[in-house]
Amino acid sequence: MTITIKYFGLIAEVTKQNEETIDFSGQSATELLEYLFLKYPDLKNKDFQVAQNQELVANDAIITGQELALLPPFAGG
Amino acid sequence: MTITIKYFGLIAEVTKQNEETIDFSGQSATELLEYLFLKYPDLKNKDFQVAQNQELVANDAIITGQELALLPPFAGG
C-alpha cells in the first residue's frame, strides 16, 4: 500500500524532506519505523511520536494507509 | 480627645457627610460606636468595619485619637 509520511522540525532535518510517499508492505507502525531507521539511521537517536490521521498512536498500531506523521517534542506557546 | 472619622459609600449616605471631627471622651471603639448609633440611628442596621490609622480593628480596640473610618463592604474590581 502507498502511504504518505510527514516530517516536522528536528525530524525533517534528519530526513531532509517534509513529506514523502512510500510503498509499504508491512502492518504495524513498528515495521514502518524499522524501515525508516534503515533509510535514516540518525532517526534512531531522536525523540518523536507517531501520528496516524492526525491522532497520536502507539508503536504497534496497525497502519491503515492514510496520513502518517513523525512528530518531535511539542514547543507551542 | 479630638478624633476625625471618615465615612464611605453606604455609610456616608447614612451620616450625610464624608468626614467629621468629634470630641470623644471614651476609650474603645465600642464606646465610639454607641455614640455614633445615637447620632445616626440608621447605622445600626448597616454592615461595616472600623479602621484606625488605615488598619481594620476589632470593636473593642482602644481609640488612640488619630484617623478612624467606617468602611462598608468592599467592592473593588
Add this chain to the structure above:
Amino acid sequence: MSDKKIKNVFKQGAISSEFIGESIAKHQTKTSIGAHNIFLGQVRADIMDGKTVSAIEYTAYEDMANAKFHDIREATFEKFELTCMHIYHSLGTVKAGEICLFVFVSSPRRKVVFKALEYIVEEIKAQVPVFGKEIFEDDTHQWKVNN
C-alpha cells in the same frame, strides 16, 4: 513593609483597551519574560428587579487602599518569582462594558503567573477599601458587595 514608595493605583474613569495594549508593548524590551497573565474586571450590566446597571461609580478610602495595594504587591513578590507586576483600579464612573481593574503579572516561566494573578485579584477583592455604587438606568442605585 518595605521602604519602597507607595504608588497611586487609581485612575480616574475607565481603563482603556489602548492603555492595556500600550502596557503590553512596553514589556517587549524585557526579553527575560516568557509569560504574561492579565486580569481585567469589566462592569456588568446586571439586571436586578427588572432594572439594568448602566455604570458603577467607584470611591475609595484612597490612602488605606493604596497602602493595601502596596502590601499586596510586596507579599506577591515574596511569594512568587515575578519579573514585574502592575495594578490599576478605576475611580469615578465606569460604564457597563468598560474596564475597572487591570492586573498584569510577568515571569520568565508560565506556572507561577497563574497562581500569582489569582492571589492578587482575590487579595484586592478582600483587602482593599474600594466601594461601588451600581447606578441603574433610572438613576436609582444600590451598593455593590464583593463575594
Add this chain to the structure above:
Amino acid sequence: MSDKKIKNVFKQGAISSEFIGESIAKHQTKTSIGAHNIFLGQVRADIMDGKTVSAIEYTAYEDMANAKFHDIREATFEKFELTCMHIYHSLGTVKAGEICLFVFVSSPRRKVVFKALEYIVEEIKAQVPVFGKEIFEDDTHQWKVNN
C-alpha cells in the same frame, strides 16, 4: 467532537499589542462579562552556552494542530462556564520580546476564568503539534522542547 467548523488559530509572525488591545475593545459590547483573563507567551532571549536566542521560528502540523485547538476549545467550554474564548498562535519567525501565543477567556464571574485559562494553556503545551526552532544570534539553532 462537535459539528462546529474548525478555525485557523495560526497567524503569520508575532502577535502585536495593538491586536490584543483591539480584541479587548471588541468585548466591551458584551455587558454580561465581568472578568477577562489573558495569557501571553513571549519569546525569551535565553542564553545557552554563551549564545543568546534572537528568535523562534515556529512550524506546525497545521491540520492536526487546528483540530487539537478545536478539541481543547470544546473541552474547555464543557468544563467551564465561559462567555467566550479566543486562541491565536504564531507561525514563522517571532523575535525575542515578541508575543507568540495569545489566549483570552471571558466569563460573567472571575473564579472560573483563572482555572479555564490555565487549563487551556497547559493543554496547548501538551497536545498541539507546534515546533519551535530557537535561532541564536550567530544563526545556529536548536529545537525547543516544552516542559
